[in-house]
Amino acid sequence: MKTPPLLRLTFILFLIILLFTCSWYSLNLPVFSDPPKSITSWLGNSKSRVCAHLGSVLETGIHKPRDHMEDVPHHPLDPLTMQEIYKARTILSTYPPLLPSFPAIHSLSLEEPHKDLVLKWKEGDPLPPRKALVIALLNGQSHVLSVDLDSGLVTSNKINHGSGYPMLTMNDISVAIQVALSHKELNKSTIKRGISLSDLTCITPSAGWFGPNEEGRRIIKVQCFSNQGTPNFYMRPLEGLTMTVDIDKKEVVKFTDTGGGIPVPKGTDTDYRFKAQKEPPKMKPINPISIEQPLGPSFTVEDGHIVKWANWEFHLKADQRAGIVISRAMVSDSETGVPRSVMYKGFSSELFVPYMDPDENWYFKSYMDAGEFGMGVTALSLVPLNDCPRHSYYMDGIFVSWDGKPYVQPSIICVFERYAGDSSWRHSEIPVNGFNIREARPKVSLVARMAASVGNYDYIFDWEFQTDGLIHVAVSLSGMLMVKGTPHQTADQIPNQEAASGPLISENLIGVVHDHFITFHLDMDIDDTNNTFVKVNLVKEETLPGQSPRISYLKAKRNTAKTEDDARIKLKLYEPSEFHVINPSRRSRLGNPAGYKIVPGGNAASLLDHLDPPQLRSAFTNNQIWVTPYNRNEQWAGGLFTYQSKGDDTLAAWSKRGLAFMASRNRAIENKDIVLWYTLGFHHIPCQEDFPIMPTVSSSFELKPVNFFESNPILKAAPMFEKDLPVCRPATSS
Amino acid sequence: MKTPPLLRLTFILFLIILLFTCSWYSLNLPVFSDPPKSITSWLGNSKSRVCAHLGSVLETGIHKPRDHMEDVPHHPLDPLTMQEIYKARTILSTYPPLLPSFPAIHSLSLEEPHKDLVLKWKEGDPLPPRKALVIALLNGQSHVLSVDLDSGLVTSNKINHGSGYPMLTMNDISVAIQVALSHKELNKSTIKRGISLSDLTCITPSAGWFGPNEEGRRIIKVQCFSNQGTPNFYMRPLEGLTMTVDIDKKEVVKFTDTGGGIPVPKGTDTDYRFKAQKEPPKMKPINPISIEQPLGPSFTVEDGHIVKWANWEFHLKADQRAGIVISRAMVSDSETGVPRSVMYKGFSSELFVPYMDPDENWYFKSYMDAGEFGMGVTALSLVPLNDCPRHSYYMDGIFVSWDGKPYVQPSIICVFERYAGDSSWRHSEIPVNGFNIREARPKVSLVARMAASVGNYDYIFDWEFQTDGLIHVAVSLSGMLMVKGTPHQTADQIPNQEAASGPLISENLIGVVHDHFITFHLDMDIDDTNNTFVKVNLVKEETLPGQSPRISYLKAKRNTAKTEDDARIKLKLYEPSEFHVINPSRRSRLGNPAGYKIVPGGNAASLLDHLDPPQLRSAFTNNQIWVTPYNRNEQWAGGLFTYQSKGDDTLAAWSKRGLAFMASRNRAIENKDIVLWYTLGFHHIPCQEDFPIMPTVSSSFELKPVNFFESNPILKAAPMFEKDLPVCRPATSS
Structure with missing residues (x-):
């Protein structure tokens, strides 16, 4: 029954690496010298077979992936293009206050021009200056930076002195899960529940704010579920098991297991994927039905x-x-x-x-x-x-x-x-009034x-x-x-x-x-x-x-x-x-x-x-x-x-x-x-x-x-x- | 300018007759010895040309009119069929308490069987006894009658001793309007407003109940509008003009004109009929769009x-x-x-x-x-x-x-x-959890x-x-x-x-x-x-x-x-x-x-x-x-x-x-x-x-x-x- 803990841990780590390379696009982008034409197709080419067994994307249609590398902004409110984002990154990477280590980027998006500029702007006018608003974490400090893409300068750099931290990154989440999964007490708790560590899927509820206890550091909760036999792990909680992780220190600061005696639910019939259904629902089938527009839709999307x-x-x-x-x-x-x-x-x-x-x-x-x-x-x-x-x-x-x-x-x-x-x-008009009208x-x-x-x-x-x-x-x-x-x-x-x-x-x-x-x-x-x-x-x-x-x-x-x-x-x-x-x-x-x-x-x-x-x-x-x-x-x-x-x-x-x-x-x-x-x-x-x-x-x-x-x-x-x-x-x- | 009042009244009465024969189906049904197969087609044949100028029915499709004369009930809750209604009428017409004058029928519909009978009934079982529930007005009294269609007997006849009267009939409405239109003071009020009597369309707001003033008799209000130049007469009120009509005595019991100085609105651009529109709305046209089901709908309507x-x-x-x-x-x-x-x-x-x-x-x-x-x-x-x-x-x-x-x-x-x-x-499942799922x-x-x-x-x-x-x-x-x-x-x-x-x-x-x-x-x-x-x-x-x-x-x-x-x-x-x-x-x-x-x-x-x-x-x-x-x-x-x-x-x-x-x-x-x-x-x-x-x-x-x-x-x-x-x-x- 028992596999040596080290072997298991190796397997888990392999799994984690596999998960993250197969999944969140942002996590496995190579450092492009020449960025790919389409991220989707790139992912498709290199990873699809590796990932296939991990999930199922309902294939009921295909979109042509669009190439965004040549996108240019047309409107003052257009989001930053890929090239603009690369440019902002380059500007940031040479901005002295952020040197030598590049900060974690929690947000990098268009700094919308002042409203009066946008309202004044007419099609054909040059765009107001394009700027990036960047929220970055460096050495525990949240920076709000304004990057002028035209001048190539960081024009503002403010540090947050109020409470709170920026939006979590996918890296924060994956770090938290890795830290939690590597925590030595976890194994005992999962074994107690008859669950193998390799069958765990963990999620990261935000910690909220509840007084001074967890202040001054970025804290997140990690809770785990069994995915054995179902991709709907949400229905198989390891109840009572909560790990509090310090994201930046990469350590479990609190481990709670109050779940003694609460079994992990079996997860029977929880797989909702179409391919997992063995029989149709007990109802008369519905004939094909569709909103049809053979002359095409009546709307246009101009300039993206x-x-x-x-x-x-x-x-x-x-x-x-x-x-x-x-x-x-x-x-x-x-x-x-x-x-x-x-x-x-x-x-x-x-x-x-x-x-x-x-x-x-x-x-x-x-x-x-x-x-x-x-x-x-x-x-x-x-x-x-x-x-x-x-x-x-x-x-x-x-x-x-x-x-x-x-x-x-x-x-x-x-x-x-x-x-x-x-x-x-x-x-419709009741004809008693002299008008026999039906209009709709x-x-x-x-x-x-x-x-x-x-x-x-x-x-x-x-x-x-x-x-x-x-x-x-x-x-x-x-x-x-x-x-x-x-x-x-x-x-x-x-x-x-x-x-x-x-x-x-x-x-x-x-x-x-x-x-x-x-x-x-x-x-x-x-x-x-x-x-x-x-x-x-x-x-x-x-x-x-x-x-x-x-x-x-x-x-x-x-x-x-x-x-x-x-x-x-x-x-x-x-x-x-x-x-x-x-x-x-x-x-x-x-x-x-x-x-x-x-x-x-x-x-x-x-x-x-x-x-x-x-x-x-x-x-x-x-x-x-x-x-x-x-x-x-x-x-x-x-x-x-x-x-x-x-x-x-x-x-x-x-x-x-x-x-x-x-x-x-x-x-x-x-x-x-x-x-x-x-x-x-x-x-x-x-x-x-x-x-x-x-x-x-x-x-x-x-x-x-x-x-x-x-x-x-x-x-x-x-x-x-x-x-x-x-x-x-x-x-x-x- | 002036036409002799008698001539005008004759014209109005002709108009009223025309309106009512062209319009409300119930008002112009002949006494059938051999009822027609389809009321709609019958109406269509005999009246459509006469009525054509009076209104406009948006013709965007045609239904096959169904023949209901051969309808038979299949379910305990099925409404009375045409034949059952004729049968009920025949039974009522020989029921001594209603003789010699046939009452005004305000409602004649299925008396639904007791709930336990309906719940017990299964397809194939004989139907519970078919009964008609009739609400009739005779000599100022409201009767509630139960007519057993199987035995041919009126099994119950109760007179309403509480307040209130039955639902209005179309005849009540047309009587009220005729009485009001013939009221001699009306002419003065319309002339004062520059409106011709022949351009009037009148409606019959219900009188409500407001204490003893109007109790003990069936009262209705009549208010009029000008339909000149528009079928949307509702937008052209003769404000301040209200006639209170005793429906059964066929007389105006109160005539109020408080509207001095309030002009009848012009009614410009009030005709909403498609044929009256001279230009499309100021917007880009919408391409044809439709819910399509080439294999047909998935529902059935059994036994009607x-x-x-x-x-x-x-x-x-x-x-x-x-x-x-x-x-x-x-x-x-x-x-x-x-x-x-x-x-x-x-x-x-x-x-x-x-x-x-x-x-x-x-x-x-x-x-x-x-x-x-x-x-x-x-x-x-x-x-x-x-x-x-x-x-x-x-x-x-x-x-x-x-x-x-x-x-x-x-x-x-x-x-x-x-x-x-x-x-x-x-x-959809964020792949970070190990499952790349998109299901909908x-x-x-x-x-x-x-x-x-x-x-x-x-x-x-x-x-x-x-x-x-x-x-x-x-x-x-x-x-x-x-x-x-x-x-x-x-x-x-x-x-x-x-x-x-x-x-x-x-x-x-x-x-x-x-x-x-x-x-x-x-x-x-x-x-x-x-x-x-x-x-x-x-x-x-x-x-x-x-x-x-x-x-x-x-x-x-x-x-x-x-x-x-x-x-x-x-x-x-x-x-x-x-x-x-x-x-x-x-x-x-x-x-x-x-x-x-x-x-x-x-x-x-x-x-x-x-x-x-x-x-x-x-x-x-x-x-x-x-x-x-x-x-x-x-x-x-x-x-x-x-x-x-x-x-x-x-x-x-x-x-x-x-x-x-x-x-x-x-x-x-x-x-x-x-x-x-x-x-x-x-x-x-x-x-x-x-x-x-x-x-x-x-x-x-x-x-x-x-x-x-x-x-x-x-x-x-x-x-x-x-x-x-x-x-x-x-x-x-x-």
Whole structure:
């Protein structure tokens, strides 16, 4: 039974090396003197056979990998190209304060030009100076560097003196796992559970911040799972086993094993891969179905990033931290056809995911996924036909690995036209009125999508643009639950079910209750930057005696938010409001100010104690809506340095409400360039249906024109006619 | 300029006759000795040319009209066939208490068999006795009659002694309009406004109930609009002009004209018909796009009403009052494939639409559309390709006109498979964990849809069934606003904008603020009828000192509702719960009870004073959720006799909360056959984009399995493969 420990360790190390060379693109980029034309094809050529046995990529379509080495920027907001990244790296590598050892690059991306430069820029103009914003760690210090690519100079180098560390790199994660796997106590714990070290897969929950105990050093947690017999190791936790690793010192600073007696769940039927399914589901099969556009899609993507469709135009890119970013969204005026500004920039600024278990092995699970791991860096290639429909356009991400070199994350955004069989408006007229009318118009929209796989969880972000001017922003959750091992096989074995941190979702597995909060940064610029936030409150009025047979009615009362305090909103069903961002100086012909309103859909609020460390750090979820004056340094609701931060650089801190003992900023927001922040929340009490992989759950909000157009902008839209629709036949294989 | 009044009146009467013979099918059915094979084709042959100039039906496809004369019932819940309706009429016409004059038939539809009979029935069994439930008005009395079609006997005849009258008939509406149009004072009012009587189109807002003033007689309001130059007469109100008509006495009992000085709006650019558009909208055209299924849809409709698709099976029908009705919804068990009951019956029981203006001409506008007008009776044929996608199946409604004769409302329900490019689950695995996985599954669902045009407003009802067991119920609003004339052309002319009952949405037009509340009757039968309602409250817990670095966490606490009081729910963002209907005796292998939860989406609550007459009658909107024990007489949240009712037979009355001076029923609901009621609300503050026709606005809720399945029921679902998808080419015309 027993293999000598040394042999086993050698095997593990081999495995680790194999894993990392086969996998994360950034980890195995050679030092190019002549960079390859396509990273994907390079990977494909050299590694595919070695890696094949390790996983399975659903092959339902092939994209042509694009060559990005010749990319040049066309727009002030275009992400850094591969050549620009190499250039920035070269500049950094000769910058004296960083010598002699090259720092770990935690972020290297476009330093967006000042807004006024971007707004002034017109197609054909020379680009504003191209700059890289670099976050680097050197000797335990976080540097924020500004690199001017034109002059070749580092123009700014600031060291972070606040709390927190930069976003983790893949190297941090792999170091942490290697350190943990090499820890001598681990072997005893795995043997105790009957698991072989070689069957371990370990993950790296962020440590959070919980007081002075772990301050002053970069700490991460490592927890392990058995992957024996299943790639869905998430369902096979080695419960109770947590290693706290000092990433920089490369040592386990705390080893906890409280899991005695909790078996590793068997993992039966947890493999969700198609190739592992032995029989079809017990339901009638569904015939092939597809959104078809034989004349092709109606949108164009110009210069790599400018999407134009129907009456919309916007800049689209993938950012390593934010994921999908929509910029300069403009919609054509329905009267003149002239593009009008709606939103300068929209993206998910932070994701807060607190788990509801105070246990030693669980309390720290209060992820801030964007700032800790990155929503772009964890977005992998979308699966054609299954993540996105036929006729989708796929966009790559150009990201930077910890050694400062660029890599291509292929096909992480898709753009497609959606037609779901719905109507954008309709009316039929009962002939009793003298008009026998039946009119309806199909609803076709444009979707830009990205899916981030932050470890176990998948977040699908959809930005959907409608011809009536509405932007529908949806987040869909799928992937795997974060589960907790339990000695119990059935619910009635659990002595006090209410004491468990969630329901039993499979034998020996508790689905721990948790929340998800996605905070969007919505820099609305309605027509221009001079905007105002108006709450339109619906208030019950009582009639006067004798005035009317009615006793009550509602009245819409407009309240202009003068300062940030006026715009901190907790949604209340029984105190309803509309929330408008208007341009007070742009009036319709009737005199109504042009505006957009944010329309919440289903939502959930954080109920944690405001002084609880995770909530302190994520105090930006204390309201569903905030409005701040535009400040280019206020992009990240959870702070620029989120990892292990105390919450001293967050939306809630910038916009601090006045208390007796602290200075209140409560900045003016009327007639200003303002940013709207909206938090979309989910409570998740798991159930058996979430095992072993969760059916998608969605929620959304809308940005909707209010007196922005003079009238319904799609009044003149044409219906669909049979004669125009595609002629289709079954596939040859059917 | 002036035509002699008599000549004009003759013309008007001719017009009225023309309108009614051309239009409402029920009004011009001849007395058949040999009924026609198809009402639609009959209408088409005899009237189409006469009617052509009166309106325009968007011709984007043709359905084959179905012959319903040979229809026979196959299922206990199948609606009455045409022959059964004729038979019921014959039985009624010889029933002595109704002699000699045949009553006005306000409703004649299947009296659904007792639930136990339906549940016991199996395919192949003889049907339980077929009965008609008839609501008829005779000499001012409302009769509820039960007609046994087998024995040919009227087995029950009850007279309504409570408040309220039956649903209006088309005859009531046309009588009211004729009476109003013939009223001598009308001419003066129209001339004053520069409008010709021949250009009037009048509508019949229900009168509501506002105390003893209008009690004891059937009263309706009539208001008129100018249709000159536009079929969108709704945008041309003769503001301030209201006639109160006694429907049975055929007289105007009150004539109000308070509209002096309010011009009739010009109606410029209000014609929304495609043929009236002179130019395309100012946007890039959208290429043809379609949901294609060259092997056809995957669902079947058996015996006219049983829909089977993937793992779902349900009975589908159109009801004259409720509109679309889903019965006996069953989903296959994912382990055994055996169908399991989810919902016995689901439909929209009432729609409450209060307008927010206490003015003499507006206070009464507090519609209860289902009980006053009927959601089925106002559902007209859906427009192929524009209301529903290609490959839709269309279902007709067989309804009964006021003379007791059947008529066909063709194609008022469509059924189709939806694929919108989304995924039903997905996960990709960062290769750092040793597995390079990208798996996703397309989401295909089945939609059953109906669109009711209750005068100006259109309500689209979607029941969407997903393979993961989820039912998504959506209501989408479109059509025309109910607008109020104003002397003002621009907002700055309005002396006190806040005093107006809504924003200016076009010259001389106020979009009056209003609400919509759609109350669903959801008779959940999870596995069988023995069900329990459980609130799973998420409650903040504090940790003990030293217990954990965390201060707080959430705990899911299950609370079983013993009685109706426990299940009256007002949704609160900061007091969140899940709402489960479970079968306590059906346990998963882990011991969790099988259940479904109702998942609210965006919602709005009624804020009217509880003593305000409209709110008294619609007190069922005082909570978003109610649970009642099943009672076959409790189908209509607004009461069986809604019209002019006082609210004495509503959900709120049946389930009355205990007060000192009134008997509380507060019935037991634990381990019972229970019905869940959910109200979906919208606040609507209009804006210019809603003019002249509103872009669709949607909201929804979900019924979602919770430990109903042993695990994710679509784990084994296949992905889409390119080789299976249709091969399409552009249409010849493109």
